Amino acid sequence: MIVIGFQWPVEHDHATVVILDGKLVFAAEEERFTRHKHSEGEPPLNSLKEAFKFLKKQGIKPKDVDAYAVNWDPSLFSVKDRRFRAYLGSVIGMFSYGALDFEEGLTSYALDLVKGDYMKLAEQLIRKAIIDIGEEVPSEIKIYPVRHHLAHAASAYYFSGFNSATVLTIDGAGEYESTVIWKVKDGNFEPILSMYASYASLGFLYEKLMQGIRLGRLEGPGKGMGLAPYGKPSRYYDKLKEFVKINPDGDEPYTIYSNGKVVKSKDLIKILSVYYDIAEKVIRTKVLNWNPRGELNEDAVNIAWAVQKITEEAVLATAKWAKSHTGEDRVALAGGVALNAKANMELYYSRIFNEVFIFPAVNDAGGPIGAAAYVYEHVLGGKMVHGRLKNVYLGPEYDDEVIKKVVQDSKFRAEYVGDDVNAIADIVAKGGIVTWYQGRAELGPRALGNRSIVADPTRKEYWRLVNDIKGREWWRPLAPSLLDEDKEVYFKDPTSHEFMILMFRYKDEEVCKRVPVTCHVDMTARPQTVTRDQNRTWYDLIKAFKDLKGEGLIMNTSFNLAGEPLVETPQDALRSFAVKGFDAMYMQGWIIYKR
Numbered sequence: 001m002i003v004i005g006f007q008w009p010v011e012h013d014h015a016t017v018v019i020l021d022g023k024l025v026f027a028a029e030e031e032r033f034t035r036h037k038h039s040e041g042e043p044p045l046n047s048l049k050e051a052f053k054f055l056k057k058q059g060i061k062p063k064d065v066d067a068y069a070v071n072w073d074p075s076l077f078s079v080k081d082r083r084f085r086a087y088l089g090s091v092i093g094m095f096s097y098g099a100l101d102f103e104e105g106l107t108s109y110a111l112d113l114v115k116g117d118y119m120k121l122a123e124q125l126i127r128k129a130i131i132d133i134g135e136e137v138p139s140e141i142k143i144y145p146v147r148h149h150l151a152h153a154a155s156a157y158y159f160s161g162f163n164s165a166t167v168l169t170i171d172g173a174g175e176y177e178s179t180v181i182w183k184v185k186d187g188n189f190e191p192i193l194s195m196y197a198s199y200a201s202l203g204f205l206y207e208k209l210m211q212g213i214r215l216g217r218l219e220g221p222g223k224g225m226g227l228a229p230y231g232k233p234s235r236y237y238d239k240l241k242e243f244v245k246i247n248p249d250g251d252e253p254y255t256i257y258s259n260g261k262v263v264k265s266k267d268l269i270k271i272l273s274v275y276y277d278i279a280e281k282v283i284r285t286k287v288l289n290w291n292p293r294g295e296l297n298e299d300a301v302n303i304a305w306a307v308q309k310i311t312e313e314a315v316l317a318t319a320k321w322a323k324s325h326t327g328e329d330r331v332a333l334a335g336g337v338a339l340n341a342k343a344n345m346e347l348y349y350s351r352i353f354n355e356v357f358i359f360p361a362v363n364d365a366g367g368p369i370g371a372a373a374y375v376y377e378h379v380l381g382g383k384m385v386h387g388r389l390k391n392v393y394l395g396p397e398y399d400d401e402v403i404k405k406v407v408q409d410s411k412f413r414a415e416y417v418g419d420d421v422n423a424i425a426d427i428v429a430k431g432g433i434v435t436w437y438q439g440r441a442e443l444g445p446r447a448l449g450n451r452s453i454v455a456d457p458t459r460k461e462y463w464r465l466v467n468d469i470k471g472r473e474w475w476r477p478l479a480p481s482l483l484d485e486d487k488e489v490y491f492k493d494p495t496s497h498e499f500m501i502l503m504f505r506y507k508d509e510e511v512c513k514r515v516p517v518t519c520h521v522d523m524t525a526r527p528q529t530v531t532r533d534q535n536r537t538w539y540d541l542i543k544a545f546k547d548l549k550g551e552g553l554i555m556n557t558s559f560n561l562a563g564e565p566l567v568e569t570p571q572d573a574l575r576s577f578a579v580k581g582f583d584a585m586y587m588q589g590w591i592i593y594k595r
Contacts (some may be wrong), residue, residue, distance in 0.1 A: 005068070013363050015027060019376050033047065069372045072367075124425075157187075166182065170336075172203030175266075177202050198266075198271045207275070243278050348495075435576070459517065469580050480525050
């Protein structure tokens with residue numbers, strides 16, 4: 001059986017995935033093809049086409065797809081505003097892609113809007129993708145909407161390897177919920193607690209405060225997590241605590257108040273107004289007057305510290321509440337707030353649960369995976385292959401002949417070395433900054449050794465240099481990738497973690513001094529542990545670097561320039577390599593030299 005999942009209606013962070021015979025075999029984010037980070041307002045047309053092309057290589061045609069799944073149920077949207085916004089956004093996005101069929105008639109679209117049934121629009125997107133790749137459109141297309149938080153919960157559960165677990169889904173907002181606690185056993189999802197976004201959205205709280213200090217909306221929380229360690233307790237934290245009450249022993253683990261009251265509403269305008277109001281009252285202005293690319297601002301860093309601390313407290317309270325009400329000793333996380341690797345670290349070190357699994361694409365791009373898995377098992381009656389997810393190299397494939405032609409057409413000096421990456425390790429050890437491109441792209445926002453930038457972590461000045469080359473703010477942390485067997489050398493009580501979505505504390509200052517580029521100011525890092533089975537060439541690079549420099553750890557940041565998503569195609573990689581201050585690139589067996 002085959003289920004294709006995609007994000008619908010049109011929002012942000014769109015992706016398309018394929019579940020084949022109970023296994024996740026393909027996943028790609030729309031932003032990688034449009035080159036617009038977060039793909040706001042862009043239907044997942046390109047990623048859908050890539051999914052069909054992937055299946056075509058295996059002799060599977062669109063008529064062989066059993067069902068489609070989407071990670072929202074628009075019938076649950078507030079009729080007053082959310083339903084209209086989502087439908088209008090989808091219509092605009094479809095129109096821009098030339099995917100609307102006006103022969104259906106405007107009356108038909110209006111009825112769909114009233115009913116909250118957007119599946120006709122989704123079907124047209126599927127038809128457009130199939131026609132564009134020259135395939136025959138099947139006579140019947142079945143699309144099943146899955147409630148947003150249920151899709152998140154399914155993504156966390158089905159790939160955790162746990163048979164029974166607590167699942168926490170925490171984000172900005174689903175249809176109207178922002179935090180749901182689940183007890184899941186044998187694939188049965190039981191919601192234990194559902195909290196409305198209007199009084200419990202940690203995602204919107206963080207987002208609006210970050211907009212208030214000029215870090216942006218979708219990018220802001222990630223940047224704020226990196227800014228927070230420069231701050232300290234202040235009046236901003238005290239003020240924020242007036243709005244957020246933490247109570248792990250109460251009826252709910254935390255509550256966010258608006259003017260001293262709990263607002264319970266499904267109306268998106270009302271929901272957002274709660275968080276805009278809190279942000280303005282905490283910051284004492286709509287937008288703080290500072291330049292994030294300049295010197296650090298005391299107010300900005302203390303605001304970031306405050307919301308980060310509150311987030312950590314609320315996540316821990318939610319975990320404690322969940323443990324006492326589910327009795328489970330294992331937890332799996334999804335939802336956008338689970339991108340907060342520092343909060344995840346505090347949960348990990350708290351030992352509230354014996355085991356913690358964080359789905360690598362916890363944001364909305366991972367929702368279609370959960371939706372497809374849920375439909376596969378609960379609608380079609382299949383059985384997902386149960387086991388721990390070990391890698392997310394799930395994007396399209398570019399064969400060696402394609403790579404060879406791109407390299408030869410580039411006019412750069414190049415040599416073919418195959419899997420022997422010793423020359424690249426030597427360049428890095430001597431101070432070269434290298435881009436690294438191979439195989440299928442990683443799913444999720446973190447570079448995991450197929451779309452990476454690599455540098456020597458022992459050269460302190462490279463922290464600023466690499467951020468400058470990428471066009472990022474100078475204060476943002478850089479991550480390490482390290483040999484799995486060396487994790488205890490660097491970190492306090494670590495576990496194997498392949499996905500860079502969980503931070504650890506460095507063992508001590510001496511260790512940090514050895515690898516200063518990847519040690520943030522609070523002595524933490526967001527590492528990727530690597531085994532040879534997971535990614536052979538990537539492991540060999542780190543091992544070769546260790547043989548030269550004595551450190552089984554390299555600096556690894558995402559291969560993209562500021563404001564762009566990770567590079568997807570070989571052409572994307574070469575373009576980014578050409579315009580910035582990189583010294584060399586490894587591209588699927590080839591070394592390309594700048595000079």
